Amino acid sequence: MASTGLTVSKVAKLTEPGRYGDGNCLYLVLPKTGGKYYVCRVTIHGRQCDIGLGGAAYTSLAEAREQAAQIRKIARAGGDPRQERKKERLTFAQAAERVHASLEPTWRNAKHAAGWLSTVKTYANPQFGNRPIEAVTTADCLKALAPIWTTKHETAKRLRQRLATVFDWAKGAGHYPHENPINGISKALPNYKPRVQHHPALPWQEVPALIADLAKREGISARTLEFLILTATRSGEARGARHCEIDRNTWTVPADRMKRGIAHRIPLSPQAMGVLERVNGLGEDLVFPSPNGGNLELTQSDASVRALLNRMKRTGFTVHGFRSAFRDWASESAHADREVAEAALSHAIGTDTERAYARSDLFERRRSLMEHWGRYCSGEKGKVVKLA
Numbered sequence: 001m002a003s004t005g006l007t008v009s010k011v012a013k014l015t016e017p018g019r020y021g022d023g024n025c026l027y028l029v030l031p032k033t034g035g036k037y038y039v040c041r042v043t044i045h046g047r048q049c050d051i052g053l054g055g056a057a058y059t060s061l062a063e064a065r066e067q068a069a070q071i072r073k074i075a076r077a078g079g080d081p082r083q084e085r086k087k088e089r090l091t092f093a094q095a096a097e098r099v100h101a102s103l104e105p106t107w108r109n110a111k112h113a114a115g116w117l118s119t120v121k122t123y124a125n126p127q128f129g130n131r132p133i134e135a136v137t138t139a140d141c142l143k144a145l146a147p148i149w150t151t152k153h154e155t156a157k158r159l160r161q162r163l164a165t166v167f168d169w170a171k172g173a174g175h176y177p178h179e180n181p182i183n184g185i186s187k188a189l190p191n192y193k194p195r196v197q198h199h200p201a202l203p204w205q206e207v208p209a210l211i212a213d214l215a216k217r218e219g220i221s222a223r224t225l226e227f228l229i230l231t232a233t234r235s236g237e238a239r240g241a242r243h244c245e246i247d248r249n250t251w252t253v254p255a256d257r258m259k260r261g262i263a264h265r266i267p268l269s270p271q272a273m274g275v276l277e278r279v280n281g282l283g284e285d286l287v288f289p290s291p292n293g294g295n296l297e298l299t300q301s302d303a304s305v306r307a308l309l310n311r312m313k314r315t316g317f318t319v320h321g322f323r324s325a326f327r328d329w330a331s332e333s334a335h336a337d338r339e340v341a342e343a344a345l346s347h348a349i350g351t352d353t354e355r356a357y358a359r360s361d362l363f364e365r366r367r368s369l370m371e372h373w374g375r376y377c378s379g380e381k382g383k384v385v386k387l388a
Contacts, residue, residue: 008061011036026068028056038064042075044082051081090175092136092166093129096120099169119159120166123148133170138181142188150192160185201321202314204329208379213312221308223279224288224300228319230272230374232326232344234259235319239300241287249273264346267367269374326373334372340365 006022014020014036020028025040027050036056041048053059053067071081090098100117107113121129127144128136141163148156163182170176202210211229214222228238237253245252251266258264268276276287283289290298305319323345330341342349343362 006061011056011061022061022065024065024068025072026053026065038068040068040071040081042071042081044075044080049082051085090133090170091130092133093121093125095133095170095175096124096129096162096166099166102169103165116162119155120162123155123159124163133167134176134178136167136181138185138188141181141185145185145189149189153192200317201324201328202317204325204333207322207325207329208377210314211377212379217308217312219308220279220282220288220291221300221304223275225305225308225319227272227275227288228305229322229326230269230275230377231266231370232323232373233266234323235302235305237264239288239302239305242285243283243287244285246276246287258346260346260348262346265361265363267363267370269371271374271378272370329373329376330369333376334369336369337365340369344369 006020006026006028010020011028014028014030017030017032020030022028025042027039027041028036029039030036038053038056038059039050040053041050043049051071053064074081074084096117100113100120103116104113107116124141124144128140131140144163145156145160148159160182164180167176167180167182171178171180207229211226214226224238227241228235231238231251233253237257240257241251241253245254246268249268251268253264253266255261255263279287286299288300290300290304292298292304302319309315309319327341327345330336330344331338339349340362344366
């Protein structure tokens with residue numbers, strides 16, 4: 001069949017109308033009206049039919065043979081190649097947009113949602129965004145990741161995870177017939193171990209002096225920072241505190257405002273309760289409403305708390321660093337057990353199996369620790385003892 005099949009020169013020279021076979025169901029058709037085009041004749045569900053493969057002017061013989069082979073494979077498996085060809089063909093960029101739209105309702109804030117797609121548009125789309133997603137390979141993904149793997153490692157890791165998500169979705173939706181190209185790609189990337197950078201923190205020994213300085217100041221930002229320090233919480237958790245979350249001397253931060261997505265109960269020390277008394281009645285919903293613009297139902301910005309520290313000429317550490325100060329104090333001064341101190345910070349500890357069995361949040365033990373922290377921050381002196 002190979003000797004009587006088509007060749008590139010034969011396709012170019014043929015002028016007589018007719019049907020010329022290449023073998024393996026592939027034909028070159030020259031209609032009486034002029035032109036040349038390829039067809040693949042296959043049997044689909046018991047009936048023979050011709051499937052057009054494109055004009056010879058823009059489809060090479062090799063491409064026509066490749067298409068015909070794919071059509072035969074589908075027909076042999078009992079499928080209908082015509083329906084397969086009608087399936088929507090998405091570019092990678094279009095697929096990423098769809099994945100982003102489907103995931104957006106699950107994210108807690110608009111900033112993360114925007115960042116998810118921005119990373120893909122910035123680093124992946126210039127490489128293969130306009131290409132059909134089924135044509136994107138591991139080598140293409142490597143071209144997007146390799147240039148930033150060491151220079152912008154955290155961004156590169158997020159991009160790798162987002163690419164994997166897009167291809168997983170595409171495979172499940174029938175748009176990607178291959179293995180996820182991100183699988184195993186780390187082996188092709190250089191080994192890189194970034195240095196851990198901790199948030200600069202105020203030494204715990206200096207916290208009481210700062211609390212004393214804050215207590216002298218009027219203003220909602222000062223109260224917010226006091227409360228944040230006394231509860232060892234994150235800035236967003238404290239700034240977004242609501243009256244409905246506080247019941248007597250317990251503050252329960254709902255899951256949708258926690259980094260881990262798990263509700264967190266916080267025992268409030270007498271000192272923390274004192275802060276709440278000073279701001280009582282300011283906002284109907286928010287405990288620490290924004291002091292700007294006259295709208296007491298707007299959440300304070302993180303910048304307002306940082307600006308307060310700048311006005312106090314307290315620099316060289318971050319607001320988040322107060323959690324580190326608390327953790328160091330709990331270990332070095334209070335001699336608290338590790339699991340109690342970590343639970344106070346809402347940190348996950350142990351393996352998945354250990355966490356499955358250790359379901360207590362150690363609340364009463366944490367109450368003792370937080371009361372001790374409150375006394376320390378307020379400047380009360382006393383014998384340091386190991387907490388039970």
